[in-house]
Amino acid sequence: MLLLTPILLVPLSVALLCLLVPSRRVMAALGVLAFATTLGLGIALLHEVLARGVVREWSEFLSADALSAWMVLLISVVSLATSLYAGRYFERDMAAGVITMGRVREFFVLTPLFGTGMFLVVLANNLGVMWAAVEGTALSSVLLVALYNRRNSLEAAWKYVILGSLGLALALLGTVFVYAAACKSHPDSLPSFNWSYLMSVARQLDPLQLKLAFVFVFVGYGTKAGFAPMHTWLPDAHSEAPSPTSAMLSGVSLKIALYALLRFHILTTACLDGGPDAGFSGHLLLGFGLFSMLLAPSFILVQRNLKRMLAYSSLEHMGLICTGIALNSPLTIFGALLHMGYHALTKPVLFFAAGNIHQTFHSLEFRVIGPGVGKVLPVTVVLMGLAALSAVGLPPFGLFFSELTIISGGLAAHQITVSVVILVALLASFCGILQQLTRILLGARKPGDHPTDARRSDGVPAMTLLLGSLLLFSVWLPAPLLELMHQAAAIIGGKP
Amino acid sequence: MLLTFALWAYVAGMAGALVLQRAERLANVLGFGLAALGGVCGVVFSVSSLAAGRAVTIAPVTLWSGPIPDVRLVVEADALSCFFVLIVSLVGLAISVFSLGYARTYYGRKNVGVLAAVFNALLLVTTLVFIAGNLWMFLIAWELMALLAYGMVSFEHEDREARQAGVLYFIMSHLDAACILLGFLMLAQAAGDFSFASLRGIGAKLSPQQRDAAFMLFVIGFGIKAGAVPLHIWLPVAHPVAPSNISALMSGVLIKTGIYGLVRVCFEFLGPPPMWWGASLLAAGTVSAVLGVLYALMEHDLKRLLAYHSIENIGIILMGIGAALMFLHTGHAVLASLALIAGLYHTINHAVFKALLFLGAGAVLHATHTRNMEEMGGLAKRMRWTSLFFLVGAVAISALPPLNGFVSEWLTYQSLLQGFGTTTSLVRLMFPLGGAMLALTGALAAACFVKAFGITFLAQPRSDHARNAHEASLPVLIGQGVLTAACVFLGLFPTAFLKLLDPLTQQLTGHQLSQQLTLANGLVLSDATAQGGTVSTLGITLMAVYLLPVPLALWAMFGRKARTRIAPTWDCGQRGLTPQMEYTATGFSKPLRMIFKALFRPRREVQREYDFSPYFATTLRFESHMEEVFQTRFYRPVNLWLLRLSRRLRALQAGSLQAYLIYVFITLVALLLFAS
Amino acid sequence: MSVHDTLLNRLKRGCETMAYPKGPAPALPDRHGGALKVEAAKCDASCSACVTVCPTEAIARPAGKPVALDLGRCIFCAECVTVCPTKAITQSNDHRMAVRQREDLVLGDTGKEQVRLAQALDEKLRRLFGRSLKLRQVSAAGCNACEADTNVLGTIGWDLGRFGIQFVASPRHADGLLITGPVSKNMELALKKTYIALPEPRIVIALGACAIAGGPFIGHPQHHNGASGLVPVDLFIPGCPPHPLTILDGLLRLLDRLGESDARR
Structure with missing residues (x-):
């Protein structure tokens, strides 16, 4: 029975439906339904992958191994939460006159399209199709970033599209180089561009060509994944987009780009394994991961805008995930995957809360918001506080465990410097986030500030769902999921 | 099992208080009542375990296994854990009873349910820190402790000072958690396992550089938590702004977790110490002690004064521990036990009397609505019991016989004074130097508490609030009374208490010392050496009691005939004594401020406004600043x-x-x- | 001068304290006439020259009564001595003037030509204070002449300390109160508080015309006319100011330290 195709078709059809549906409520409900369905399909896929190893459809056009299944689950969860939140969010925006119905329709059409694109990235076997899917997500997300049609949003979208296109162009070059290397080793016929095929012939590919290709792919997809110093579009885009979109961007789309990069990393490692350049791709990941981790806190410390701060925090976490993968031990890769999952559960909550704050205070500047948000939006602040505690890596939330796993893995691999750098970076960003959030969330409203009375918070179901899952999965993971993640880690580690 | 019951009592208190948030009184009674119950169970458990003399009380038990391999929560209790569980339970019990009355001051203002819940949670995680059996349990409990304490420091977050204090506290705590994490991971690397059982003696497997690096990391990490100079800057900022029962818990118990960590790591995990480890701790302890009390003397905020005193006492504890490590290096196990006993005895003493003082400060604060001593005064007549309890605490902390501070400082002196003969290297000079500095600290501490007690309680009230102060409620008094009784007991019966420390020293240094320290059927405390220095606080007290009939008899014989006339205090014939004639806290400490000018760098500014002559000023403004050296x-x-x-x-x-x-x-x- | 020099100097000069009371009293200076002697019998019937000339109205001559000179109000200007035609008032060159009762200072009647000198304290107080009397001085708004002459008693010539008499700072340490000055309204509270602060048994000494009856300030609205109305006085020493010898005589008489039989005890 087909699993992968419905995963792609359901959000696509919902996107097309939303073009026709008149009511905003129905559109929101359709979005929720779409992603709930994909979540269910994802769980079914999990079981299938555990049973069969790899699920293939359409003669290997679509292929899902453990890593893909894991990503499908992440995308579904985050998109589901976003859809849950988006309904009330846009209702308030429309009531405030900030946005028109047409734009709202745009959102509810583009978001499932965005989701479809992301699903295609993880399910496509063909590297070219994967690239096209990444391009698709880029296009849909650019339009989402520019949704509000404000000057800042347009500028952010402009930077996003230019840098994203540059990145994708480089990635295309890299992808083509890989194909060229494959062609070179098979002069007889055109080889398949499927990743599974390339993996099987990895040892025969020319190492130098592959290294070159990987460099291009790394810079290309790295731009999309938000590695420093190619991350410069990230703060603008993630802060100017509407909060539901920011949640999806920070929550999953960065990880999708990383996924694409990882496919190449696995390929390159398999090709260079045993040779003089073994670990080349790992070194690149390590270096840029650490660089991102060190750069992010310095921006967080002097940040003035709430969503930009959250965007830099995403930068930090992506750096940590990269570092975990680069350390290349089963434990650290497993920790990195866990980190991906927990982060995907945490970051959207923070963005949803930021959205609530934005809509209530009409600004994201710390100075304008002022202290005492807790008095105005008590429930939001409690949930945001919990999510912030999770994001800075405090127990009992899962990010604590995953961070510690990666750090201890660094020590186990005799890379004590790496562990020290990670600790320093985490500490610095902790200081920054704590300081900034304390400034606004705690305290009492100053006399001249407005508003001052307590209000009902929106989006509580979405936030509670995510936080509840986070807490649950911090202490217990169902066995099938654990098995899936171990398999995914094995795939990344190069031992499928 | 009693300890399990205690832990569940804390959990129940936490849950109950959170659920009943709206019903303030119920939340108060339930939350703090269950915490008190947990404290009682904890005390009984720890005392019985130590008295039984067993080395291991609870074998390693896995509470939870996480999804990540090797991530487990293991608890294990040995003699050292039991000792610290005793501290947290005893102090927690007293503070819980106190809080039953103190929380009433928050009715209608702040969420009492949250206060009670976080209090229970703090007791729970602190106990878990002490009974942690592996790295994960320890770290999770440690971080949660920091988080909960941050929450409590920021309890009155409407006040900007409290918010900033909370942020500083949390940042320093996170820094110390990072250092400790790194140190533990280095050890776990060599052991291949995260459990404490496999970490014992692991230091032998590390290279000397690695051991030294690990030691430095642990000293910085646990030193931040304990509040040793120069890592102490968060302590005088965070402890004053928290609610007073939390300040008492933080000063009394939470900073002791740093001591627990240091003792556990240095004596059990890191293996035989080189000389410089103990010497550096001794030096750090000495500096902390002297600087702590000097800064305390300059304070006029009562709670900040007490916070700086905590730094001083941590210094004294570190001196004992440092000396113990040095003796371990030179091979004098008996002296090492003595020094360790001195340090640990001072730990529990400080927990008890510092908590007592903070509780008293809390009662005073509630009555006078200020932390500033310059606005208090005259409370001895209005708050009789509180001033009595505070006086006992002040006498105890000034190390005056026959109370407990004297006993532990005497033991510390004895161990330091005998250190001179243990080695021929130049390091031995540190011992008498340390002893001299300890003597200086003791004198300065006494001066400081004369000031603290005198300015706060004696003379006349300096403000309307002080004038209208009334005695605190019964639970508040009982809470203080429990700790006062503990001070007296620990002071008068040290020999009985020392028996409880036997399994501890047996485990850590291989010696049981209480037999040698006890003479004359338990009446006299000896220092277990050939010179045979002895002291008997019980003897001093009994002598005072026995001699009491003499002046009584004299009075009965001669004094009754004398007529007694009650007349006002001689005031040089003035219109009457006013609070403006009293000593101020700032004035009292001025001589010392001048002597230690180089440290304090005081800056003084007087601004005078006048109409026609500077001798008839209309406004006078006085500002006095001191430079906080470490901050600046x-x-x-x-x-x-x-x-x-x-x-x-x-x-x-x-x-x-x-x-x-x-x-x-x-x-x-x-x-x-x-x-x- | 260094300590060494001081010691040598002292050794050279030896003991410079006067022999009194074991020896004769030093002579009063010429201008000081000593106590006044009033022989009312010598007065003319209608003469009241001394009454009008007295600056402090210390002399009264009610109709039909003999002249009465209140030594307590007298400032010893001796104008009355100069102006008296019949030499009824004369200067006796006697330094002894201290009395126990206020009435004993009023001279004139037969049998009362001269002051009835102070009796010693009773047995119990003599045992307490005889060899150690600590005095607290209160200067109640006077001109300081009495204080100056009291101060002189502390010098090595007079050496009050050899009798165990000493001035102390705190009334709590004192046995007696020495009051000088007319006690202004501003000093009333201080004086009363000092008296209350003295532990019992205690004595009060009023020194000088101001302290006894207000002196030159008598009748002033800002003054209380001396200490008698405010505290119970045990010893009155008249003078303006009294000669140090008078003061010393009064104190020693009080303590029965004079050691000589005196006809007018």
Whole structure:
């Protein structure tokens, strides 16, 4: 029975439906339904992958191994939460006159399209199709970033599209180089561009060509994944987009780009394994991961805008995930995957809360918001506080465990410097986030500030769902999921 | 099992208080009542375990296994754990009873349910820190402790000072958690396992550089938590702004977790110590003790004064522990046990009397609505019991016989004074120097508490609030009374208490010392050496009691005939004594401020406004500042440098799209060069 | 001068304290006439020259009654001595003037030509204070002449300390109160408080015309006319100011330290 195709078709059809549906409520409900369905399909896929190893459809056009299944689950969860939140969010925006119905329709059409694109990235076997899917997500997300049609949003979208296109162009070059290397080793016929095929012939590919290709792919997809110093579009885009979109961007789309990069990393490692350049791709990941981790806190410390701060925090976490993968031990890769999952559960909550704050205070500047948000939006602040505690890596939330796993893995691999750098970076960003959030969330409203009375918070179901899952999965993971993640880690580690 | 019951009592208290948030009184009674119950169970458990003399009370038990391999929560209790569980339970019990009355001051203002819940949670995680059996349990409990304490420091977060104090506290706590984590991971690396059982003696497997690095990390990490100079800057900022029962818990118990960590790591995990380890701890302890009390003397905020005193006492504890490590190096196990006993005895003593003083300060604060001693006064007549309890605490902390502070400082002196003969290297000079500094500290501490008690309680009230102060409620008094009784007991019956420390020293240094320390059927405390220095606090007290009939008899014989006339205090014939004639806290400490000018760098500003002659001023403004050396010389410059660096880096994200594109190209070119 | 020099100097000069009371009293200076002697019998019937000339109205001559000179109000200007035609008032060159009762200072009647000198304290107080009397001095708004002459008693010539008499700072340490000055309204509270602060048994000494009856300030609205109305006085020493010898005589008489039989005890 087909699993992968419905995963792609359901959000696509919902996107097309939303073009026709008149009511905003129905559109929101359709979005929720779409992603709930994909979540269910994802769980079914999990079981299938555990049973069969790899699920293939359409003669290997679509292929899902453990890593893909894991990503499908992440995308579904985050998109589901976003859809849950988006309904009330846009209702308030429309009531405030900030946005028109047409734009709202745009959102509810583009978001499932965005989701479809992301699903295609993880399910496509063909590297070219994967690239096209990444391009698709880029296009849909650019339009989402520019949704509000404000000057800042347009500028952010402009930077996003230019840098994203540059990145994708480089990635295309890299992808083509890989194909060229494959062609070179098979002069007889055109080889398949499927990743599974390339993996099987990895040892025969020319190492130098592959290294070159990987460099291009790394810079290309790295731009999309938000590695420093190619991350410069990230703060603008993630802060100017509407909060539901920011949640999806920070929550999953960065990880999708990383996924694409990882496919190449696995390929390159398999090709260079045993040779003089073994670990080349790992070194690149390590270096840029650490660089991102060190750069992010310095921006967080002097940040003035709430969503930009959250965007830099995403930068930090992506750096940590990269570092975990680069350390290349089963434990650290497993920790990195866990980190991906927990982060995907945490970051959207923070963005949803930021959205609530934005809509209530009409600004994201710390100075304008002022202290005492807790008095105005008590429930939001409690949930945001919990999510912030999770994001800075405090127990009992899962990010604590995953961070510690990666750090201890660094020590186990005799890379004590790496562990020290990670600790320093985490500490610095902790200081920054704590300081900034304390400034606004705690305290009492100053006399001249407005508003001052307590209000009902929106989006509580979405936030509670995510936080509840986070807490649950911090202490217990169902066995099938654990098995899936171990398999995914094995795939990344190069031992499928 | 009693300990399990205690832990579940805390959990129940936490849950109950949170659920009943709206019903303040119920939340108060339930939350703090269950905490008190847990405390009682904890005390009984720990005392019975120590008295039984077993080395291991609870064998390693896995509570939970997480999804990540090797991530488990293991608890294990040995003699050291039991001792610290005793501290947290006893102090927690007293503070819980106190809080039953104290929380009433928050009715209608703040969420009492949250206060009770977090209090229970704090007791729970602190106990878990002490009974942690592996790295994960320890770290999780440690971080949760920091988080909950941060929450409590920021309890009155409407006040900007409290918010900033909370942030500083949390940042320092996170820093110390990072140091401890790194140190533990280095040890776990060599052991291949995260459990404490496999970490015992692991230091032998590490290279000397690694051991030294690990030691430094642990000292910095646990030192921050304990509040040793120069890592102490958060302590006088955070402890005053928290609610007083939390301040008592923080000063009494939470900073002792640092001591617990140090003892556990240095004596069990790291193996035989080189000389410089103990010497550095001794030096750090001495500096902390002297600087702590000096800064305490200059304070006129009652709770800040007490917070600085905590730094001083931590210094004394570190001196004992440092001396013990030095004796371990030179091979004098008996002396090492003595020094360790001195340090640990002072730990529990400090927990008890510091908590008592903070509880008293809390009662005073509630009555006078200020922390500033310059606005108090005259409370001895209005708050009789509180002033009595505070007086006992002050006498105890000034190390005056026959109370407990005297006993532990006497033991510390004895161990230091005998250190001179243990080695021939130059390091032995540190011992008498340490002893001299300890004597200086003791004198300064006594002066400081004369000031604290005198200005706060004696003479006349300096403000309307002080004038209208009334005695605290019964639970508040009972809570203080429990700790006072503990002070007296620990002071008068040290020999009985020392028996409880036997399994501890047996485990850590291989010696049981209480037999040698006890003479004359338990009446006299000896220092277990050939010179045979002895002291008997019980004897002193009994002598005072026996001699009491003499003046009584004299009075009965001769004094009754004398007529007694009650007349006002001689005031040089003035219209009457007013509070303006009293000593101020600032004035009292001025001589010492002048003597230690080089440290304090006081700055004094007097501004005078007058109409026609400077001798008839209309307004007079007086400002006195002291430089906080560590903040201005180290922490603030580092902080500013970090922020400056961050601002410079911000230039990278200038907004120019061309620049961003160039970054990408540069990266690409660099990587291509790297790849070829 | 260094300590060494001081010691040598002292050794050279030896003991410079006067022999009194074991020896004769030093002579009063010429201008000081000593106590006044009033022989009312010598007065003319209608003469009241001394009454009008007295600056402090110390002399009264009610109709039909003999002249009465209140030594307590007298400032010893001796104008009355100069102006008296019949030499009824004369200067006796006697330094002894201290009395126990206020009435004993009023001279004139037969049998009362001269002051009835102070009796010693009773047995119990003599045992307490005889060899150690600590006095607290209160200067109640006077001109300081009495204080100056009291101060002189502390010098090595007079050496009050050899009798165990000493001035102390705190009334709590004192046995007696020495009051000088007319006690202004501003000093009333201080004086009363000092008296209350003295532990019992205690004595009060009023020194000088101001302290006894107000002196030149008598009748002033800002003054209380001396200490008698405010505290119970045990010893009155008249004078303006009294000669140090008078003061010393009064104190020693009080303590029965004079050691000589005196006809007018």
